[in-house]
Amino acid sequence: MQTRYLITAAGLYADKVVRMTGMEPGMKIIPFRGEYYRLRKEKEYLVNNLIYPVPNPAFPFLGVHYTRMMRGGIEAGPNAVLAFAREGYSRWKVNFSELAETLTYKGFLRLAAKYYRTGIDELHRSYSKRAFVRALQHLIPEVGYEDLQRSGAGVRAQAIAPDGSMINEFVVLEDERIIHVLNAPSPAATSSLSIGQDVADKLFSKMG
Numbered sequence: 001m002q003t004r005y006l007i008t009a010a011g012l013y014a015d016k017v018v019r020m021t022g023m024e025p026g027m028k029i030i031p032f033r034g035e036y037y038r039l040r041k042e043k044e045y046l047v048n049n050l051i052y053p054v055p056n057p058a059f060p061f062l063g064v065h066y067t068r069m070m071r072g073g074i075e076a077g078p079n080a081v082l083a084f085a086r087e088g089y090s091r092w093k094v095n096f097s098e099l100a101e102t103l104t105y106k107g108f109l110r111l112a113a114k115y116y117r118t119g120i121d122e123l124h125r126s127y128s129k130r131a132f133v134r135a136l137q138h139l140i141p142e143v144g145y146e147d148l149q150r151s152g153a154g155v156r157a158q159a160i161a162p163d164g165s166m167i168n169e170f171v172v173l174e175d176e177r178i179i180h181v182l183n184a185p186s187p188a189a190t191s192s193l194s195i196g197q198d199v200a201d202k203l204f205s206k207m208g
C-alpha cells in the first residue's frame with residue numbers, strides 16, 4: 001500500500017509503530033491497567049458527585065475515585081497496576097515477550113527502583129478486593145466489601161523515558177510526510193477534538 005502522508009495514533013503500540021516508519025521514539029510505552037468496581041445499587045445514594053482523592057503530584061494517575069456515570073450507576077477506580085501484556089485487560093493475561101521488554105527496559109527499571117513500594121501496593125490491590133475496598137474507604141468509610149463488585153478495566157499507555165521519568169505531556173513526532181501521536185495520556189479522550197484539530201493543521205501545512 002502507498003500513501004503520500006501518514007498519521008498514526010496507536011496508543012499502546014505507538015512506540016512500535018513509530019519504529020516501523022524508521023523513526024526513533026526515544027521512549028517506551030509501558031502498559032498500566034486501571035481496574036474498576038461498581039457500587040451496589042442500594043449504596044448509590046452515597047455518591048452524588050465525582051469524589052476524588054488529593055492527587056500525589058509524583059504520579060500521573062489520579063488514584064481510585066468514585067465516578068457517577070452518565071447512564072446511571074457509580075464506578076469506583078481505577079487503580080494503576082503494571083499489566084503483563086500491552087493489551088493486558090485482565091489480571092491473568094501475560095504476553096511473555098512484551099513483559100520481558102518491559103522488565104529489561106532501563107527506564108522501567110529506574111522507575112521501579114524509585115517506586116517499587118507503590119508498585120507492590122498496586123499489585124496487591126489488584127489481586128485483593130479487600131485492599132481495593134480499603135483504599136475506597138478512605139473516601140467513603142461507609143462503603144463495605146459486599147457493596148462493590150468487579151467491573152471492567154482499561155490499560156493506560158504510559159510513555160516512560162530512558163531516565164525513568166513518566167512522560168505526561170502529549171508527544172507528537174513528525175517528518176515531512178508523517179505525523180505520529182506518540183503519547184496521548186489522560187485527558188486525551190476529553191481533548192481529542194482539539195488534538196485532532198492540531199494534527200489536521202500540521203497535515204495541512206505539510207500539504208502546503
Ligand SMILES: Cc1cc2nc3c(=O)[nH]c(=O)nc-3n(C[C@H](O)[C@H](O)[C@H](O)COP(=O)(O)OP(=O)(O)OC[C@H]3O[C@@H](n4cnc5c(N)ncnc54)[C@H](O)[C@@H]3O)c2cc1C
Binds near residue numbers: 009
Ligand atoms: C482506565 C483509564 C481511564 C481513563 N480515563 C480518562 C479520562 O477520564 N479522561 C480522559 O480524557 N482520558 C482518560 N483516559 C485516557 C484515554 O483513554 C487516552 O488518553 C486516549 O484513549 C488516547 O487516545 P489514542 O488515540 O492515543 O489511543 P487509543 O485510544 O489507545 O487508540 C489507539 C488505537 O490504535 C489501534 N492500534 C494499535 N496498534 C495498532 C497497529 N499496529 N495497527 C493498527 N491499529 C493499531 C488500537 O487498536 C486503538 O484502536 C483513560 C484511560 C484509561 C486506560
